[in-house]
Amino acid sequence: MSIETIVQTLLFGALIGSLYGLAALGLSIVFGVLKILNVAHGELIMLGGYGSFWAFNLLGLDPYLSLLIVVPGLFLIGLALHFGLFARVVRFDEEDRIKNSLLIGFGLTLILQTLATHLFTADERSITTSYSTAAWEILGIRLPLVRFSGLIIGIIVVVALRWFLRRTYWGKAIRATAEDWRTAALAGIDIRRTYLVTFALGAALAGLAGMLVTLQGSVSPNIGLQWTLKALIVVVLAGLGSVPGTFLAGVLLGVAESASALAFGGAYRELVGIVIFLIILSIRPQGLFGGSHA
Amino acid sequence: MFIIENLHVSYGELQVLWGVSLKVPQGSIVALLGSNGAGKTTTLKTAMGMMKPTQGRISFRDQDLTLIPTHKIVNSGLFLVPEWRGTFATLSVLENLELGAFPLRARPFKDKTLEHVFELFPRLHERQSQRAGTLSGGERQMVAIGRALMAKPDMLMLDEPSLGLAPLIVQNTFKLIERLCREEGLTVLVVEQNVNIALGIADYGYILENGAIVGEGTTDNLLADQRIQEAYLGI
Amino acid sequence: MPALLQVEKIVKDFGGLRALSNVSFSVERGETVGLIGPNGSGKSTLFNIITGTFRATEGTIRFNGETISGLPAHQIAKQGIARTFQAVRPFMHLTALQNVLIGSMYGSRTTHGRDQLREQAYAALKTVNLAHKAEREAQHLTVMERKWLEIARSLATDPQLILLDEFMAGLNPTEVSEAVEFIKRLKDRNITVIVVEHIMKAIMSCSERIIVLNAGTKIAEGLPADVVSNPEVISAYLGDSHVHH
């Protein structure tokens, strides 16, 4: 195995991993602040992917430009889902809240997936643009532009999100609510609105990830579960502490998968993350998700 | 003037307040006394909109606060430092204080109040970038009160400010509360188990027992009142 | 014969916080003991250590002369220690009878036939006047009934010692005096009782002996009348008058 192959594979892993990181950010922030686990997060990614696909095919919109529609669109869907469903769960105490949100997310998964099959058929869809295959080559290593853009967008999102959470009043309100909603309410923060905005923000992030997923690969109605699982693995790896940490954990997961593919063959790359996940889970059965968002 | 009239509150079917009424005149310190489980915390929580009364009315400067959400009550100038202090452990001291200025009424004065808080608590100035969770109990108390001041409240409610603190820190806390009232015109309602220290600074006091007011009076009258012993020790 | 319960030098730390330091006392068979102290003095922590919910950082607990500290909670229950919880928590979706049956099926040290178990369970319900609601789910009972159901459930385990955690909170005066009478009657059944309570009048009238905790240490122990006139107890409750002025 040449050194180029190894570097090339690991680089690819890192680039795919930046998608894992992006997918996990939304799940992580929603879990951290609302203490609800939205297992339909992968379905929101799927919806984002279809949004870009149809914007490209029907409106001829460049996928990057389609973000201007997809991200606000998913934000609105997030608002609606929270308003109609999850807001009813947030009233419960923590244990019931997580359990019921899990079940609702689970039902939502089924509905969205079936609905997508219905509307868009079960075919795999992808976006092919003029620059889809463009790549830079440095020292014999290929750097596909479309995949590279995922990393760049990921970094931009991390920086922007961190700035938002650390510097703005609303960002601080979100972090305060994540830590202790009662105290946050006593500080004059409108908890219900914080929850609503946070959930919608999580959905918008899923939409962004969905566009990149479709551009770099393909979208079909049943990709949701895989992406939820990937996001969960990343969140468990990173804990709930930090935005950059979550993104980095995603990149690392991508690299670990690629490394295992080199070592044991491609068939086992998916297993690596799950095995890591199960190991961490069995070492730290409680309090996996300590800390709040920063 | 802060007024609670005939307040009834239940947890589910369990009624814990039975017609509590009290008044806190502008610029005075009023103590609400009573043993554990008498309903003191419930009274404060209801005043802050964290529990819904089944009956009764709460008003502050002629504005009806009953059934108004907590964040709006805060914005109207009423602030509660809860029993659990209410500091955000993972946020820095500075961020905690800045969050105090979250209510719109307080935001324009943020920098100025911050300066004032740092004058009151030089220790917080030194530790402003430290996470609040790493502070000592006394320092967290400072953050809690500092955060309350950042909200530019007209009236401050404190729930058991002495809980879990060393005597000297308790003493300093109460001196500070007294000073804020006398010098800066803050209205204060303090809930305490520690009768002597609370009445040491208060103008007027109420005794709560089993969810009802069983006695009230000026500080001196109350200190001599046998009902306090009774409410606390059952003798 | 050793005392029924011996609590020896119990220390409990939560992280850096010391919730209990060096608490020791013992309870004789048939006694009714009150455990009092201001908020956060460590009463509930002590209950949780005796029943095995928490593990003590240091110290030993003996029951009938045998060490029980370190045993899992369900084994301690089988040894004959029953408890109620501060926030009432019966099994909400099970009937009153089922609630009590679980106590008699799992808690008893002797094995009984099915019919005998049911009789026992009914008897336990009768002692708290709930026999007529045996088939009703706990979630459809009133808060008072749930409290009594929880007592019946604990009694069904056939305990030697029962720990009552703030049973009287939220009761009106008539209900309080009923509860006091009930606790006194437990003595006739040879059941030892430890009561945590904030309603001082009640605890004074039903306890033979009182133990006072403050900030995790035992500050007094003795007859009710002696304890309430103890200056240290008064200052723990009312605050030290020398602090200010």
Add this chain to the structure above:
Amino acid sequence: MLNWRTGAILLLVVALIALPQLPFGEKDLLTLLISLFILAALSSSWNILGGFVGHINLGHGAFFGIGSLVTRSLWLDQGWHILAALAVGGVVAAIVALIVGAPALRLRGTYFAIGTLALAEAMRLTVGNVLPRVSRLPGPELRVYDIEPRYYLALVVLALIVGVSVWLSRSRIGLGMMAVREDEEAARSLGVNVFLHSMLAFVLSAFFAGLAGGAFAFFHVGYYPNYTFGPVWTFDAVIVTYVGGVGTVAGPLLGAIFFVLIRDVLAANLVNIHLIIFGILFIAIVLLLPGGFVELLKRRGQRLIPAGASTEH
């Protein structure tokens, strides 16, 4: 004691046993009933852990998969008798549950759910990787395919699990399990060994899921080996159980009947629309009617066999 309810149940059982011999007991009806029995059995097996003990297992499909895989290879490849193969399939599923149970049951609430979800996904991927070739279509067996034994096998598996569920809902151990579901700490304080009860339910639940998988392997002879490991088996079981009434004996049965009926009625017109209906129904039940159909019937005064009414004899 033969009241009308016992009578009705007896009558139903006799009818189900006699059905293949009756003139209208045709292949289509039998096929429909077999898939109903298997779904009802799978859901009932999920209900033992999820309903009685309250641990939400999102990897239940793995045990269905193990049962079907083991049964199928012993039966087809090793030439065992189907009953022996089926029993071993269930036992292997139970053994796997025993092994993963200790670490899995340390997880609380949601962590148990996502942990089992990941565990099942790991098994599905492994099986897909290791055994890509077992998917041969067994020619000889198909040529002599007879629906009747499949029907009876599925019926027996369902009867077994319903029997065990009824027994659980009335026994000391079942009561202990429900105590764990309601409040672990309170259960402990009465002498209930929480871990032991959870483990027993987990193993029983896996065993019966394995049997259901074996019955499926016998019924549905040709499929990819990792098909039965798919998450859809878990999802169907969870949804059916909740819609019917989680924690009751009748719930999973009612839910399965409703599911199969809706699927069959609507499948002719619209692909999979029953899943949307069920998804909405499921969410509505979680939010508004946590007791499911059984709760609805109970409110109307017709008591079916809810676990909650177990001790009235």
